[in-house]
Amino acid sequence: MATAAVTVRNISKSFGKIQAVRDLSFSVDAGSCYGLLGPNGAGKTTAMKMIYGKCTRDKNCEGLMDIFGYDPAKNELAIKYFSGVVQQENNLDDELNVIQNLMIYSRFYDMPAKAAKERIEYLLDFLDAELAEQVGDEELSNLIRVDHALNAVRYYCDDMEVLKNLAASQLEAGNYLIRQTNLEDVFLRATGRHLNDKQ
Amino acid sequence: MTNSDAIEYPPLHRRLYSIWYRHMRVYTRNLLSNAFPPFLEPLIFLAGIGLGLGKYIVEPVGGVKYIEFLGTGLLVTTAMFTAAFECSFGTFVRMEFEKVYDGMLAAPMTVNNLIVGEMIWAGSKGFFFSFAVLCMLSAFGIIALPSGLLAPFVGFLTGVMFATISLLVTSFVKTINHFNFYFTGFISPMFFFSGVVFPVANLPPFLRPVAEAVPLTHSVRLVRSICTNNYRPILLFDLFYIAVFIVLVGFFAIARLRKRLVN
Structure with missing residues (x-):
């Protein structure tokens, strides 16, 4: 392909x-x-x-x-x-918890509420359960990547026949980012370099 | 590979609804602290005017009892204030500090959708705030009920109207402190000189055209006539003014904010 x-x-x-x-x-x-x-x-x-x-x-x-x-x-x-866009800065609502934030974003993509809830639940299985319940936590900024994964999964489910390979790779990337919320660590593993090294 | 024939994304009304839903969820997150004051404020007003000032004003003002005159005006000033704050400080914070719009604009919506969504939300808040005042004033018998029920709709129009002008102001603002000029120079004078606290007819003749030119005057006349069952042809002009104001100012607000949000 x-x-x-x-x-x-x-x-x-x-x-x-x-x-x-x-x-x-x-x-x-x-x-x-x-x-x-x-x-x-x-x-x-x-x-x-x-x-x-x-x-x-x-x-x-x-x-x-x-x-x-x-x-x-x-x-x-x-x-x-x-498409799913992961922004450089956190731009979710700090006042809302992760589930509420994701529900809002699922509306932007016009997902039916029930399907959105199921997928959010599925996605949050990747994360510590306590984090999901916390409101306005500092670590929320890391969880913005969940949005990306949500998108990837939505994509995966909707267009499976056409773009199976692409979606699978996206999904994999999404999962990986969620598991390794420390971006620097991801970068190190992927490239063998530290983010701050300008080389 | 060209998919241009089969474009697939949420229809306009779903996009606008999703933006409205976002604001509603954030607003109702702190329901008690956000939804209680609109009900409390008219009570403070009633106490202040009813127990204090009201004693000295025995003559009817604008054909009705003074407390009714002022109370009907408050139905729309509350909508004006909430929409003005929401679409000035609120919008600026979302745009510049929280960067909420950057995230939203990566989702399937255009800048135009986003701004129109803000306006509809500000209108909804205007509706709710008018409704809160209506509840309190009708509970104390100041506003007769079946006719007063239309007041929140005027609150909605007032909210949208002040959303458009506030968004236009926001598009010019570089630092959040600039809003002080808007509130001290435009919103506060309007509260006092648009026929809320005293009739426009009592203004010096050279100031009356100014009062007729500003938006609040038309909302006040509309809502007061509705509440007192005093329908006149001039109300059609007021409605016309409101409609033209929303379309015209809204158009410029969108055009200018679009430049700011899309580079």
């Missing part, structure tokens, strides 16, 4: 006079994990934001973006609906 899931060709993005992304091209095969690496300010986040429509690419460039057949400039909603 070597169809391209994401194709980005000759994309640029400027903020005023500063060009954050210049002539970016890459493609991601379906069913694969892809890492975008680069030093601070390289435009990694901007590139990601352009994929799900939080940033708009420069209009004058003749580039192309194809995310599973959708263009973010035209079908932002469709792309957002089938």
